[in-house]
Amino acid sequence: MFSRNLIRVPRLYRGLATHATLPQSTSLPAVLHLKTGQSFTGRSFGAPRSIYGETVFSTSITSYTESMTDPSYRGQILVFTTPLIGNYGVPHNTTAVDTQNVGVVLESPSIQCSAVVVADVAERFSHHTAVESLASWCARYNVPGISGVDTRAITRLLRDQGTTLGRLAVGTDATLSPPKAEEYWDPTTENLVAQASTKVPYDLNPTGDVKIAVLDFGAKANILRSLVRRGAAVTVLPWDFDFNAIRDRYDGLFLSNGPGDPNHCTPAAINLRRTLAEWNKPVFGICMGHQVIGMAAGLDAYRMTFGNRGHNQPVLALASSGSIRAGRVYVTSQNHQYALRLQDPFPEGWEPFFINCNDSSVEGIKSTAESGRRVWGVQFHPESAGGPLDTIEMFTDFLAECRAHKLQLGLQTGDVMGAKQEVPALGKEAPRPIAAAA
Numbered sequence: 001m002f003s004r005n006l007i008r009v010p011r012l013y014r015g016l017a018t019h020a021t022l023p024q025s026t027s028l029p030a031v032l033h034l035k036t037g038q039s040f041t042g043r044s045f046g047a048p049r050s051i052y053g054e055t056v057f058s059t060s061i062t063s064y065t066e067s068m069t070d071p072s073y074r075g076q077i078l079v080f081t082t083p084l085i086g087n088y089g090v091p092h093n094t095t096a097v098d099t100q101n102v103g104v105v106l107e108s109p110s111i112q113c114s115a116v117v118v119a120d121v122a123e124r125f126s127h128h129t130a131v132e133s134l135a136s137w138c139a140r141y142n143v144p145g146i147s148g149v150d151t152r153a154i155t156r157l158l159r160d161q162g163t164t165l166g167r168l169a170v171g172t173d174a175t176l177s178p179p180k181a182e183e184y185w186d187p188t189t190e191n192l193v194a195q196a197s198t199k200v201p202y203d204l205n206p207t208g209d210v211k212i213a214v215l216d217f218g219a220k221a222n223i224l225r226s227l228v229r230r231g232a233a234v235t236v237l238p239w240d241f242d243f244n245a246i247r248d249r250y251d252g253l254f255l256s257n258g259p260g261d262p263n264h265c266t267p268a269a270i271n272l273r274r275t276l277a278e279w280n281k282p283v284f285g286i287c288m289g290h291q292v293i294g295m296a297a298g299l300d301a302y303r304m305t306f307g308n309r310g311h312n313q314p315v316l317a318l319a320s321s322g323s324i325r326a327g328r329v330y331v332t333s334q335n336h337q338y339a340l341r342l343q344d345p346f347p348e349g350w351e352p353f354f355i356n357c358n359d360s361s362v363e364g365i366k367s368t369a370e371s372g373r374r375v376w377g378v379q380f381h382p383e384s385a386g387g388p389l390d391t392i393e394m395f396t397d398f399l400a401e402c403r404a405h406k407l408q409l410g411l412q413t414g415d416v417m418g419a420k421q422e423v424p425a426l427g428k429e430a431p432r433p434i435a436a437a438a
């Protein structure tokens with residue numbers, strides 16, 4: 001399937017697009033083993049190495065580059081249900097307009113998933129922003145892939161038996177018998193958030209008019225871009241940083257997405273519980289951030305059978321807020337394995353915000369009007385990348401609330417919290433080089 005030779009660019013396309021002019025990665029025999037006993041034989045692409053991981057499927061049709069660089073896929077073997085992957089190559093992640101070093105397309109500086117599984121990997125790619133093929137990109141980041149397998153059969157298995165631990169065996173490893181049950185590595189036993197989060201605080205767009213602190217559980221770059229593009233000055237903090245120590249410097253708090261089991265984030269939920277009790281400025285969380293808000297509110301996070309991954313998940317709004325109207329269905333981008341448990345009654349001061357139209361899982365929570373708080377959490381990804389922009393204005397809503405609240409505080413009291421705090425100095429390190437990815 002692959003050749004080490006350079007691929008010739010057909011004359012028709014020359015000058016129109018960047019094509020596969022780089023050497024393709026080596027293709028070897030490969031087998032995907034599932035802990036539940038099934039094995040699928042194909043050919044490798046990308047890095048010629050074997051790995052373990054948690055096997056999950058995504059129904060996204062496009063945006064494989066965004067998905068593969070999403071830190072929430074850390075530790076996972078990502079199966080694409082779309083049969084042809086790689087046809088538009090891998091884009092450049094920098095342009096002159098990227099003044100904040102947050103990139104323009106990709107979600108982090110490197111590929112985050114452990115491996116990819118595709119029915120048919122496109123050796124030739126064609127797109128005006130492409131700089132290399134999927135296979136050569138995977139090889140550069142030491143990530144293996146398998147193609148030539150029946151991804152529909154794998155997806156049906158994962159749907160029926162749930163997300164399953166797996167092993168991608170490449171080269172001579174492909175001739176060995178499947179691993180024993182105890183040999184499979186379970187990434188959810190590790191605190192993947194601690195691995196994906198920034199280790200030191202850093203600032204983006206420091207001259208922005210509204211100051212937002214972001215707790216980084218493994219933030220997608222497009223979340224940071226969505227805040228910065230709307231004028232916010234953003235300080236990105238490590239996931240377990242106690243925001244309470246510096247909270248009066250900020251006009252709002254944002255909690256990001258992140259990989260793995262939310263129960264590893266209990267320290268962050270405990271810090272947040274104090275924030276919510278003592279600080280009345282707007283708070284917004286996405287995916288892992290939403291789960292941490294829910295845990296701080298007293299809700300339980302549970303593991304779903306196969307989760308929701310893809311860019312076509314319909315959610316029904318149960319309440320109106322900002323640009324969101326109760327009763328409307330929004331199509332959303334999602335990548336999660338865990339969800340908040342729907343309970344009746346909901347904790348005092350909280351209400352469900354969105355519900356999934358397919359499986360009725362909780363897709364959002366918010367503080368009630370009576371609570372006097374301004375807190376929202378959504379399980380889906382309003383920043384999309386990839387996916388529909390149906391709910392992108394939730395970022396505008398959040399920042400509008402922060403600006404309005406700031407104005408209100410300024411007019412009324414000037415210093416509503418008033419507490420004298422020891423304020424730790426923020427690190428001086430340069431921003432994480434998100435743009436250096438492709």
Ligand SMILES: NC(=O)CC[C@H](N)C(=O)O
Pocket residue numbers: 072256257258259260261262286287288289335336337338339
């Ligand atoms: N994208 C995310 O933040 C996912 C949250 C969590 N890791 C889950 O799988 O549910």
